[in-house]
Amino acid sequence: MERVEQHASYGGRQEVWKHASTALSCDMKFGVFLPKAALRGERRPVLYWLSGLTCSEQNFITKAGAQEHAARHDLIVVVPDTSPRGQAVADDPAYNLGQGAGFYLNATHEPWAANYRMQDYVARELPALVEQNFPASERRGIFGHSMGGHGALVTALRNPGRYCSVSAFSPIVAPTQVPWGQKAFGAYLGEDREAWKTWDAVELVRMASERLPLLVDQGEADEFLAAQLRPELLKAACEAAGHPIELRMRPDYDHSYYFIASFLKDHFAHHSATLSV
Amino acid sequence: MERVEQHASYGGRQEVWKHASTALSCDMKFGVFLPKAALRGERRPVLYWLSGLTCSEQNFITKAGAQEHAARHDLIVVVPDTSPRGQAVADDPAYNLGQGAGFYLNATHEPWAANYRMQDYVARELPALVEQNFPASERRGIFGHSMGGHGALVTALRNPGRYCSVSAFSPIVAPTQVPWGQKAFGAYLGEDREAWKTWDAVELVRMASERLPLLVDQGEADEFLAAQLRPELLKAACEAAGHPIELRMRPDYDHSYYFIASFLKDHFAHHSATLSV
Numbered sequence: 001m002e003r004v005e006q007h008a009s010y011g012g013r014q015e016v017w018k019h020a021s022t023a024l025s026c027d028m029k030f031g032v033f034l035p036k037a038a039l040r041g042e043r044r045p046v047l048y049w050l051s052g053l054t055c056s057e058q059n060f061i062t063k064a065g066a067q068e069h070a071a072r073h074d075l076i077v078v079v080p081d082t083s084p085r086g087q088a089v090a091d092d093p094a095y096n097l098g099q100g101a102g103f104y105l106n107a108t109h110e111p112w113a114a115n116y117r118m119q120d121y122v123a124r125e126l127p128a129l130v131e132q133n134f135p136a137s138e139r140r141g142i143f144g145h146s147m148g149g150h151g152a153l154v155t156a157l158r159n160p161g162r163y164c165s166v167s168a169f170s171p172i173v174a175p176t177q178v179p180w181g182q183k184a185f186g187a188y189l190g191e192d193r194e195a196w197k198t199w200d201a202v203e204l205v206r207m208a209s210e211r212l213p214l215l216v217d218q219g220e221a222d223e224f225l226a227a228q229l230r231p232e233l234l235k236a237a238c239e240a241a242g243h244p245i246e247l248r249m250r251p252d253y254d255h256s257y258y259f260i261a262s263f264l265k266d267h268f269a270h271h272s273a274t275l276s277v
Numbered sequence: 278m279e280r281v282e283q284h285a286s287y288g289g290r291q292e293v294w295k296h297a298s299t300a301l302s303c304d305m306k307f308g309v310f311l312p313k314a315a316l317r318g319e320r321r322p323v324l325y326w327l328s329g330l331t332c333s334e335q336n337f338i339t340k341a342g343a344q345e346h347a348a349r350h351d352l353i354v355v356v357p358d359t360s361p362r363g364q365a366v367a368d369d370p371a372y373n374l375g376q377g378a379g380f381y382l383n384a385t386h387e388p389w390a391a392n393y394r395m396q397d398y399v400a401r402e403l404p405a406l407v408e409q410n411f412p413a414s415e416r417r418g419i420f421g422h423s424m425g426g427h428g429a430l431v432t433a434l435r436n437p438g439r440y441c442s443v444s445a446f447s448p449i450v451a452p453t454q455v456p457w458g459q460k461a462f463g464a465y466l467g468e469d470r471e472a473w474k475t476w477d478a479v480e481l482v483r484m485a486s487e488r489l490p491l492l493v494d495q496g497e498a499d500e501f502l503a504a505q506l507r508p509e510l511l512k513a514a515c516e517a518a519g520h521p522i523e524l525r526m527r528p529d530y531d532h533s534y535y536f537i538a539s540f541l542k543d544h545f546a547h548h549s550a551t552l553s554v
Contacts (some may be wrong), residue, residue: 007535008527010500012537065342065538219283250285258284258291259340 001135004029006137010071011036013060019129023120024084031079032124032134032184033070043137045164045275046076046130047268050122050144050158051275052170053180054100057081060145063257068269071098073276076136080122082147096180097187103175104151105199106190116188119214122153123162138209141165141271146259147172147180153201153214153234160210165274167215169260171223171235174202178229191218217263219253278410287348288313291338295408297508300364300397301361305403305497307403308338308356309411310347320414322441322552323353323407324545327399327421327428329447331377337422340534343483346545350553352515355407357399359424361392370428373457376466380452381428382476384465393465400432400439418442418548421452423501427452430491430511437487442551443542446537447499457505470471479514489519494531496539523553 005016012035021028038044047070049060060066062081070077081088083102090111092098098112107116130136142163144152149171156166174180176196185196198202205214218231225231231247238245253259282293287313298305315321324347326337337343339355347354360366360379367388369375375389383395407413419440421429426448427497433443452458453473474480482491495508502508508524515522530536 007531007533008496008529008539009535013529016278039288039526062534063339065345067535196436219285252285252290256284257339258286258344261344262285262287 001129007173009033009067009080012039012067012071014067015252016057018191021121021125023117023125024115025266026086026115027082028085028121029057029082031057031129032065032130033061033077035074035076036133037072038076041135042133042241044076044137046075046078046127046136046143047141047271047275048122048145049077049079050104050142050148052144052146052148053080053082054095055082055267059257062098063261064263064264065261069265073174073268073272075272075275076130076134077269078126078130084116089115090142097184098210101145101147101184103184103188104155104197105188108195109188109190110265112188113185119155119158122151123159138163139164139275141275143267143271144171145169146255149216150175150201154204155206156212160197162178163212165271166212167270169217169263170219170229170255171201171216172222172229173229173231174200175200176200176203176231177233178228202233205234206236206241208243211243214238214245215267216245217267218247218249219259220249220251221253222255224255278406284363286305287312288312288538289316289344289348291344293334293338297498298361298398298402300394300402301392302504303360303392304359305362305398306334307358308334308409310338310354311352311411312353314351315353315412317411320412321351321353321545322416322418323355323404323413324355324420324548324552326356327381327398327419327425327432327459328356328359329421329423329425330359331372332359332406333377336534340465340526340538341541343541346542350545350549352410352545352549352552353411354412355403357403360395364443366392367513370414378424378461379456380461380465381432381475382465385472386465386467389465396432396435399428400436405517416441416552418552420444420544420548422445422447424457424533426493428479429483432490433474434481434485437485440489443450443547446494447496447507447532447539448478448493448518449503449505449507450508451477453477453480454503455507482511482514482520483518485518485520488520490523491515492544493522494544495523495524496536497526497528498530501532
């Protein structure tokens with residue numbers, strides 16, 4: 001591992017690290033915010049943020065204002081990239097497939113299967129790396145935005161017991177039913193639609209063995225709301241399954257980091273209430 | 278004027294506008310945050326942010342986390358670009374001269390004199406535009422970073438009575454004594470070093486007719502501290518002149534927006550205490 005950035009921030013430190021990923025067979029970068037308590041060596045819980053289409057590890061750490069909240073709650077925040085990267089990694093010219101668009105799943109179809117194992121990376125390899133190399137406890141929360149909101153919900157629902165808390169901004173809740181998800185799942189997983197369901201939050205919530213409460217914020221002026229996001233499908237599935245969900249519709253807000261920043265404080269409070277006990 | 282962006286943010290709205298500038302003879306963009314009170318039509322004070330080398334109107338509005346503080350204090354925040362722009366505007370390949378590096382002065386030498394009149398723009402044209410087109414009162418504060426910290430200090434000191442409050446992060450306090458300033462002033466103002474002094478905060482504070490208190494934050498791990506910024510020169514000049522200054526040296530902090538975000542709350546409190554009375 002090599003540290004490629006470090007900046008003092010809110011009494012803690014925002015860092016960016018680079019390492020060779022085994023799961024993804026390429027070099028990867030991730031952001032890590034270390035609050036003051038962690039810099040003193042105290043083991044602190046870790047909140048994982050998964051970003052949306054086209055993002056790298058930079059978007060959230062530069063635009064969300066997360067360090068203020070992480071410092072207040074003394075939480076470590078880890079931010080991976082959104083896909084494997086590099087010239088040797090399969091790609092597609094579209095913004096919604098290939099590099100920058102890993103969808104947090106393990107691909108089974110070529111040319112993607114060799115590198116696109118983001119689920120193994122975010123749920124296994126990265127937490128192991130973080131817990132070995134930073135003063136991180138094994139209490140984990142996970143949240144994200146858009147494709148990363150999908151990633152957070154699916155990762156928590158597929159791995160009962162691994163996460164203490166989960167939340168999402170503007171998530172793709174039903175990728176098997178919307179164009180972004182159908183295109184990506186068709187490429188990464190092939191045409192077997194039964195296999196797709198194991199990566200779809202609306203499907204997973206129906207058979208969840210653990211009832212981890214879901215917190216979702218969604219802007220009503222989000223240009224992707226009706227075609228790609230459809231949070232009402234998750235709400236209905238949760239209600240049918242008896243799965244706790246709080247879906248907050250926010251008038252006037254769009255899909256941008258201005259929306260995320262405006263309500264991030266609430267999400268940190270949600271995670272900290274469970275992580276910091 | 279044409280609105281080119283708008284995003285709901287912290288109960289208010291972050292907008293970006295484009296207009297034809299008379300002072301600069303080119304099209305310019307600026308950011309404006311309107312807090313909830315201003316959206317209701319209530320006249321609110323305006324805080325002007327001047328950015329540093331290479332920045333546009335985007336850096337501060339996306340990276341500083343300013344909207345949270347502006348919303349809490351019900352302040353309008355206006356963020357101009359850092360120079361005139363466009364193919365017809367003189368430029369230089371270096372990052373520290375020409376477009377992105379206007380130094381907030383009125384150039385007197387060619388090829389710069391035709392467009393580089395940023396002082397007229399930020400101190401006169403832009404406030405007039407803002408006060409005509411938004412629910413802005415005539416109470417103004419000004420702050421900025423690095424080249425924009427220089428801009429804020431010089432603009433406040435040159436225009437007694439126009440600003441109620443001023444502050445700076447990591448400002449260039451003595452451009453006539455450091456390489457960045459000497460290069461820019463030589464190009465924009467020519468070799469008459471007496472003329473340079475009217476754009477140098479350390480020189481201006483010696484003859485200030487108004488004793489507006491200066492608040493300055495400076496990171497001690499800032500790579501530009503010793504060669505370009507030298508805040509001790511401003512402190513000494515203020516002490517010699519009896520001009521109030523609070524210079525806060527911040528161990529470990531660098532020159533980035535991570536530093537600005539960490540202490541921006543204090544600067545909003547400083548400005549609001551005077552602006553909101």
